[in-house]
Amino acid sequence: MASLETHQLLIDVPGRADGRCLDLRMQPGERWGVLGPNGAGKTTLLHTLAGLRAPRAGEVWLDQRALARWRRRELARRLGVVFQERHDDFPATVMETAMIGRHPYLSPWQRESDAEVALAQAALRRLDLEHLASRLVSTLSGGERQRVSLATVLTQAPGWWLVDEPTNHLDLHHQVATMRLLEEQASAGCGVVMCLHDLNLAARWCSHLLLLYPDGEACWGPAEAMLEPAALEKLYDQPLTLVEADGAPVFVPRV
Amino acid sequence: MTRLLIVLGVVALALGVAGAASGEAGAAVCVTDDAGREVCVERPAERIIALSPGVTELLYAAGAGERLVGAVSFSDHPAAAAELPRVGSSDRLDLEAMLALSPDLVVAWSGGNPEEQVERLIRLGIPVFYSAADDFATIASSLERLGALANTQATAHQTASQLRAEVAALRRRHADAEPVSVFYQVWESPLMTLNGEHWVSQALALCGGVNLFAEQSALVPRIGVEAVLGRDPEAIITGGRGKADAAWLDAWREFPDMTAVRQDNLFFINPDLVQRATPRLVEGTRDICRHLEAVRERR
Amino acid sequence: MNDADFSFRGRAGRMPPLVWLLLAALLSQGLALVLGSVAIPLDALGAVLAGGGESLHRTLVLELRLPRALAAFGTGGLLALAGALMQVLLRNPLADPYVLGLSGGASVAALLAMLAGFGTSLVAGSSFAGALASTLIVFGLAHGTGSWTPTRMLLTGVVMAAGWGALISFLLTVSPVEQLPGMLYWLMGDLAYADSPWPVLGVAAASLLVMLPLGRTLNVLARGGLQAAVLGVNVRRMEWLLYLLASLLTAVAVTTAGSIGFVGLMVPHMLRLKLGNDQRLILPASLLAGGTLLTLADTLARTMVAPQQLPVGVITALLGVPSFLYLLYRSR
Numbered sequence: 073m074a075s076l077e078t079h080q081l082l083i084d085v086p087g088r089a090d091g092r093c094l095d096l097r098m099q100p101g102e103r104w105g106v107l108g109p110n111g112a113g114k115t116t117l118l119h120t121l122a123g124l125r126a127p128r129a130g131e132v133w134l135d136q137r138a139l140a141r142w143r144r145r146e147l148a149r150r151l152g153v154v155f156q157e158r159h160d161d162f163p164a165t166v167m168e169t170a171m172i173g174r175h176p177y178l179s180p181w182q183r184e185s186d187a188e189v190a191l192a193q194a195a196l197r198r199l200d201l202e203h204l205a206s207r208l209v210s211t212l213s214g215g216e217r218q219r220v221s222l223a224t225v226l227t228q229a230p231g232w233w234l235v236d237e238p239t240n241h242l243d244l245h246h247q248v249a250t251m252r253l254l255e256e257q258a259s260a261g262c263g264v265v266m267c268l269h270d271l272n273l274a275a276r277w278c279s280h281l282l283l284l285y286p287d288g289e290a291c292w293g294p295a296e297a298m299l300e301p302a303a304l305e306k307l308y309d310q311p312l313t314l315v316e317a318d319g320a321p322v323f324v325p326r327v
Numbered sequence: 328m329t330r331l332l333i334v335l336g337v338v339a340l341a342l343g344v345a346g347a348a349s350g351e352a353g354a355a356v357c358v359t360d361d362a363g364r365e366v367c368v369e370r371p372a373e374r375i376i377a378l379s380p381g382v383t384e385l386l387y388a389a390g391a392g393e394r395l396v397g398a399v400s401f402s403d404h405p406a407a408a409a410e411l412p413r414v415g416s417s418d419r420l421d422l423e424a425m426l427a428l429s430p431d432l433v434v435a436w437s438g439g440n441p442e443e444q445v446e447r448l449i450r451l452g453i454p455v456f457y458s459a460a461d462d463f464a465t466i467a468s469s470l471e472r473l474g475a476l477a478n479t480q481a482t483a484h485q486t487a488s489q490l491r492a493e494v495a496a497l498r499r500r501h502a503d504a505e506p507v508s509v510f511y512q513v514w515e516s517p518l519m520t521l522n523g524e525h526w527v528s529q530a531l532a533l534c535g536g537v538n539l540f541a542e543q544s545a546l547v548p549r550i551g552v553e554a555v556l557g558r559d560p561e562a563i564i565t566g567g568r569g570k571a572d573a574a575w576l577d578a579w580r581e582f583p584d585m586t587a588v589r590q591d592n593l594f595f596i597n598p599d600l601v602q603r604a605t606p607r608l609v610e611g612t613r614d615i616c617r618h619l620e621a622v623r624e625r626r
Numbered sequence: 627m628n629d630a631d632f633s634f635r636g637r638a639g640r641m642p643p644l645v646w647l648l649l650a651a652l653l654s655q656g657l658a659l660v661l662g663s664v665a666i667p668l669d670a671l672g673a674v675l676a677g678g679g680e681s682l683h684r685t686l687v688l689e690l691r692l693p694r695a696l697a698a699f700g701t702g703g704l705l706a707l708a709g710a711l712m713q714v715l716l717r718n719p720l721a722d723p724y725v726l727g728l729s730g731g732a733s734v735a736a737l738l739a740m741l742a743g744f745g746t747s748l749v750a751g752s753s754f755a756g757a758l759a760s761t762l763i764v765f766g767l768a769h770g771t772g773s774w775t776p777t778r779m780l781l782t783g784v785v786m787a788a789g790w791g792a793l794i795s796f797l798l799t800v801s802p803v804e805q806l807p808g809m810l811y812w813l814m815g816d817l818a819y820a821d822s823p824w825p826v827l828g829v830a831a832a833s834l835l836v837m838l839p840l841g842r843t844l845n846v847l848a849r850g851g852l853q854a855a856v857l858g859v860n861v862r863r864m865e866w867l868l869y870l871l872a873s874l875l876t877a878v879a880v881t882t883a884g885s886i887g888f889v890g891l892m893v894p895h896m897l898r899l900k901l902g903n904d905q906r907l908i909l910p911a912s913l914l915a916g917g918t919l920l921t922l923a924d925t926l927a928r929t930m931v932a933p934q935q936l937p938v939g940v941i942t943a944l945l946g947v948p949s950f951l952y953l954l955y956r957s958r
Binding site for chain 3 (some may be wrong): 119122123124141144145146147148149151152153155159160161162163164165168169172173175176178180181228299
């Protein structure tokens, strides 16, 4: 299976000391959560994992091969990224936006087949966007746009999901729906890496956690081992209270 | 009487006027310029600035060339004019340079010089003669009026009379000539011609030529090739870009069905002779008449 | 039928707008043949097109109007296509080759050639070189020592354009009076300079053939460099291709007809407001609509105050600006 690994990886956060080299071994079926305060390099790490940004040192390997040795198009069929920032300068409908997920699979002259249109339609249905299919993305709310981005990656159907703040702008219902979607993808054999700022979402939905400290320090492992209140308090520089709800730990900031 | 002379002498001294040198103190000369203004000089103008190449040429023709102290760019005729100190170009005058030359007469080009700059000269008390010569009659009278201001009446009058006589002779000779329709090409890209108000149209008329675009409202209208083909002139005359430039005429040979091309009535005339309204225009007119005679012979 | 269905019905679904635009293009060509300062009756025009007719009419239609109408079509198409490409490149719907100073460079070079007294063909060659030089300067400076971003490129282009504008004013100031009309007409765009329509038409067809298969890639690129890279696009290579192609198209257009503004900015933008932003549709539509607009504008320029001729750039602006503003106002 296609594992995602980092070898002696140092992400390049400008103006920061090197910190700890990352030696992650991430397997399909795992749901990795990246936690850390603002500016710790969560997004930078995600972009480095996707091959969009050169690391300061070390390498990212997908399926036993360094990213640099993959062809961009091949990589695009295996890695999907949900960005935090989106460019909607040009008018485009929700359906058109979901359809660009099929780009890595089509040759230049080829047009989207009916099967691919069906795939995009299914993705829209899955994300509760079917009724918006012909709307312009620029007319949607922030949460709706976030779901369009998820639908695009769902249409792309990659082996690895790299998701930057998947629950940004989402209401509670759609937060849960989104986390459920990612969980579903993982149990279908995909790997998921998500940057999260909500500790409790991470505690509830992630199988593994990577804690990124602002000074470049890092630690990682299975979620239950990482959810140490002391480590988390140090991570966020914030005292926390641990309570339990529905059998899951919940961290509440102490004021 | 004696007292009056004394008073005048004192005033003259008080004003610091070295009137004795020119010897004609108090003999103010006034003429009417082409803008209808009265222009007066206290003494014959000795430091004249001409604000267009054409005006420079007129002043030389009026015998006042030696009294010119400044001219604008492209003032190249006669050869001596090229040596005159420059005071900018006709559409952008260098007022400082002009004042430094301390002129006692400025001959401006009506419509060609910036109005504000010329008006400032007038406000500074410098006599300004507006010249708008655009036909033979005005050219001749301009010579005489400028000659009066510069006290070169003799030369001016002679040149003017000669011009009038030559024009009259041309008119007599071609009074009954068969009309020839003419396209006069000013420029190639864009293609430009002249309307009926331009002096070249009058020169054409003198020779029995008819400007095909005389009715246009613009003095130098920009037209299309199609319009020229549609009106099918019997002759095409152009000054080209300069000396004997045949390229513009050859371009018309692409259309062998045109009467002018079929009859080989494509003529070059020296643009220097017709582009300025000066006495040289009569030479250009003679050339045009000669060409139109050839057209009639080829019929 | 909603837009989503429409956009993904495949080939048959996207024909209608192109068919309409093609009809409009043919109509504009027909109009350009019928109208002129010499009135040609329709039956005489038919005779000419059938291979007969009066000799004067044949000359007017076949040697003057037809090549010029085709050149107008090709030039307008090139400008609109170049605009559409630049807009994708800069991820800015209001970018166009003129904003980036390409036409400014071409204009300065052309005016210098006119000032030196060169003939039409040397002026054309010079303007081509000027456009390409401006291209390289803008791209080189936008690259600089740091990273390339659309904003940086747009700013570099805008500043270059302002610089060229100042040089143009300077050249107009020092030029002899008899040169000025030619220069001004060139600066406002004028198809009377077009010798043969084949270069523009050939380049237009060739560039459309190059770009059509890349249409979907451009759609992805329009969503930002990172998104495009994730979807398998070689962003750097694609951006180079877009920039060079758009510059080449602009250079050829400017060389043919002087500097005509507004077409590259307005046509793709108006089409996007109506047809969405699928480049596979927008690129051929821009070519057709740009060509149609310029053909109509040139026909007006030739005939409005015939036999006097107006610069076509004035007409494109007078036609384009109000309709552009109206569309913008109507679209939310």
